[in-house]
Amino acid sequence: MHDPDRPAAAPAALRAAPAAAAAAGMIACEDIASSPAFTRLSEVPGVHHDLRYAGTNNFSGRVLYAGLDCAWIRTEAARGLEQAAAWLAGQQPRWRLLVLDALRPQRIQEAIWAEVEGTDAAQWFANPAQGSIHSFGMAVDVTLVDGEGRELDMGSGY
Secondary structure, eight states: OOOTTSGGGSOGGGGSOHHHHHHTTOOOGGGGGGOTTEEEGGGSTTEEEOOGGGSSOSTTSSOSSTTOOOOEEEHHHHHHHHHHHHHHHHHSTTOEEEEEEOOOOHHHHHHHHHHHTTSGGGGGSOOTTTOOGGGGTOOOEEEEEOTTSOBOOOSSOO
16 A cells, blocks of 8 residues: 655655644644535544544654644545545445545644654654655545454554
């Protein structure tokens, strides 16, 4: 599976330095709720969410989103996610998409990178100097959940 957070896969505009990214339309996580460009994950039909960085069930074992509401994605990404959920419902009516990560503030991306840089885990995260499409609300990490609410084995722990 392709990881949309990998720097090589991101469009050139999203690989810009953080200052340029801010000029390209990034807004503070705290201001997302007032922006019509974003949709709350709970409003996307057929999709559930359990943001792993909002708790300790993640690679670091620490809460990284303390005090931040990161359960948002850009509206155009929400439409795509809704379409994927509808397709899944047609194929496996009892299964659901579970979003594990969505909007990731740049400062959190920087903190994650500081922890993983130079390790094997770095392959799964974008260097914040190049930008992450999570920071724009255009990427989600998802898994599948069966009719009993159990996460399906997707080949990795996260």
